[in-house]
Amino acid sequence: MFSNAEIGIDLGTANTLVYSKNKGIVINEPSVVAIDTVTKKVIAVGNEAKEMVGKTPENIIVIRPLKEGVIADYDTTTEMLRHIIAKASKALGFSLRKPNVAVCTPSGSTSVDRRAIQDAVRNAGAKKVYIIEEPVAAAIGAGMPIDEPVANVVIDFGGGSTEVAIISFGGVVACHTVKIGGDHLDDDIIQFVRKKYNVLIGERTAERIKMEIGYAVAEHEELKMEVRGRDLVNGLPKTITLSSFEIHNAIKEALLQILEAVRATLEDSPAELSGDIVDRGVILTGGGALLKGMEEWLTNVIAVPIALAENPLECVATGAGKSLQYLNKLLTVAN
Numbered sequence: 001m002f003s004n005a006e007i008g009i010d011l012g013t014a015n016t017l018v019y020s021k022n023k024g025i026v027i028n029e030p031s032v033v034a035i036d037t038v039t040k041k042v043i044a045v046g047n048e049a050k051e052m053v054g055k056t057p058e059n060i061i062v063i064r065p066l067k068e069g070v071i072a073d074y075d076t077t078t079e080m081l082r083h084i085i086a087k088a089s090k091a092l093g094f095s096l097r098k099p100n101v102a103v104c105t106p107s108g109s110t111s112v113d114r115r116a117i118q119d120a121v122r123n124a125g126a127k128k129v130y131i132i133e134e135p136v137a138a139a140i141g142a143g144m145p146i147d148e149p150v151a152n153v154v155i156d157f158g159g160g161s162t163e164v165a166i167i168s169f170g171g172v173v174a175c176h177t178v179k180i181g182g183d184h185l186d187d188d189i190i191q192f193v194r195k196k197y198n199v200l201i202g203e204r205t206a207e208r209i210k211m212e213i214g215y216a217v218a219e220h221e222e223l224k225m226e227v228r229g230r231d232l233v234n235g236l237p238k239t240i241t242l243s244s245f246e247i248h249n250a251i252k253e254a255l256l257q258i259l260e261a262v263r264a265t266l267e268d269s270p271a272e273l274s275g276d277i278v279d280r281g282v283i284l285t286g287g288g289a290l291l292k293g294m295e296e297w298l299t300n301v302i303a304v305p306i307a308l309a310e311n312p313l314e315c316v317a318t319g320a321g322k323s324l325q326y327l328n329k330l331l332t333v334a335n
């Protein structure tokens with residue numbers, strides 16, 4: 001039905017990925033853009049821009065144009081997409097043709113948010129834009145048989161939001177979204193360190209702390225980590241040692257909100273599918289799924305088997321790309 005010029009994009013709050021049927025994931029970069037405030041020109045996108053976070057002179061600002069899964073800064077998102085589509089097209093050898101793009105939107109997004117995503121992708125150089133709901137893409141990317149009449153339950157724990165969905169027969173039968181993702185855990189860590197130690201740490205340091213010593217489960221072997229920040233009393237650099245126990249306490253409230261969304265979705269399950277859920281379990285996708293002890297904690301609290309997807313960070317983009325084959329059933333044509 002299509003030429004080969006077609007790609008799936010996961011336009012995420014934290015990362016943007018591009019998948020092509022022939023080459024798999026061809027782009028995987030942070031959703032970050034650096035802009036010169038004098039010329040208003042984009043000077044770096046993705047990894048290069050992320051390197052600049054917290055270190056730029058006054059005339060350069062580093063922006064994350066998506067918040068909580070949706071576009072917060074339309075023009076910058078379009079510029080970022082333009083750069084990403086051009087880079088992917090070059091890598092895939094179809095620079096002279098505009099690609100058809102399947103892109104995800106969070107299930108809980110408004111029609112205005114969806115429209116903004118469609119328009120941004122089209123303005124950034126796509127020919128046709130197809131919209132797919134993020135948890136459906138995550139489930140396809142995780143290899144779940146979403147078009148069968150069985151309960152496929154997916155928890156997509158991303159950077160800006162977490163979506164929990166039950167998918168059967170190609171459609172979403174129950175879904176809850178919370179605007180809590182990995183970024184909120186980073187914020188909680190920043191606040192905790194500021195309050196307890198009077199030290200200010202940056203976003204990137206907080207993310208490293210979460211990845212290295214963040215645990216979803218209270219019971220674990222204690223890990224320690226030395227970090228540097230700015231002493232808020234005297235303004236000087238200061239080194240402190242953090243424990244994984246205190247980091248667990250700092251992030252547990254946010255995790256409980258995710259748990260609420262999981263419980264609410266399971267409660268909304270049609271009775272016929274409830275048995276399936278116990279038998280087939282739940283798949284965890286998204287970068288947050290990599291938090292230490294996440295599977296163990298969720299399995300304990302909801303008493304349903306939980307498994308981590310093979311490449312949790314890549315599921316949404318892979319699923320978006322593969323969804324092009326389900327064209328009529330799953331995707332909304334946006335133009």
Ligand SMILES: Nc1ncnc2c1ncn2[C@@H]1O[C@H](COP(=O)(O)OP(=O)(O)OP(=O)(O)O)[C@@H](O)[C@H]1O
Pocket residue numbers: 010011012013014015016068069070157158159160161162181182183207210211214285286287288289290291292312313316
């Ligand atoms: N090993 C890890 N441990 C804990 N968190 C991690 C790990 N690796 C990545 N993350 C977190 O995963 C999040 C990014 O996940 P992902 O790329 O799935 O989100 P996204 O698709 O950009 O966001 P959204 O779906 O909310 O728009 C970030 O908050 C990142 O810090």
